[in-house]
Amino acid sequence: MQHRKIAFIGAGNMTRSIISGLVSNAYPAHLITASNPSIGKLNALQADFAINVTQDNKNAVDISDVIVLAVKPQLMQQVCAKLAEEQNLDGKIFVSIAAGIPTTRLQQMLGGAFPIIRTMPNTPSTLGKGMTGLFADININKIDKQYAADLMNQVGEIAWVEKESMIDGVIAAAGSSPAYFYLFLEAMQKEAELQGFDHATARLMVQQAMLGAAEMVCHNPHLEISELRTQVTSKAGTTAKAIESFQLQGLDQVVAKAMQAAVKRAEEMAQQF
Secondary structure, three states: OOOOOEEEEOOOHHHHHHHHHHHHOOOOHHHEEEEOOOHHHHHHHHHHHOOEEEOOHHHHHHOOOEEEEOOOHHHHHHHHHHHHHHOOOOOOEEEEOOOOOOHHHHHHHHOOOOOEEEEEOOHHHHHOOEEEEEEEOOOOOHHHHHHHHHHHHHHEEEEEOOOHHHHHHHHHHHHOHHHHHHHHHHHHHHHHHHOOOOHHHHHHHHHHHHHHHHHHHHHOOOOOHHHHHHHHOOOOOHHHHHHHHHHHOOHHHHHHHHHHHHHHHHHHHHOOO
């Protein structure tokens, strides 16, 4: 990975996760700066990773080549306007991990057509098991794209999208989807408890089953997920009856409508900023 001076504007969980991945993979800590209003988060980052910290965004940007915009979407206008007002941003590369804000809007906030790579990570990134979608327009060169790819690879797998609108699809399929699985696990745990298992045992069974199933998918990329399902489903057996129940209740349609609702909401949010 290229070693550039990089500043994180915002010191939340995703910033911590990316910095952890960078430092663990021998990225020089002295090239990393984090900026945040809260000194507590900064002190923790400095103690854990020996990076540079500051409460002054201008200072962080001044000494860096790559700027990761990692603040909440509702704060982005204020943060970017301040940066544009106080300093020359020419020559800087921006990477956004903020949900819902298109690159054209970010450029407006920053006051110029600066190169911006938009990313959409998900919460498992905090464990290094994330899935991140990335978009870069045609003006972003290959070297900068590779840097952004390597950056987000620190917290999991990545996928580039050709059109920025497809980031909304990333949100539906990966950004929001951990919550879908949690909801499914919640329902399974509740039913297991109704069938007589204590709370802890019910959780252990469903979480380990989900973990094992995910590992089976990851370790068998040559098999379609439908084939893995078929391997578990003996004809006229218990699994077949459960699958039949799901299908009779239109599970495919339920999932499709949920993902479409997520995309629609992402499109609406883009208009708010």
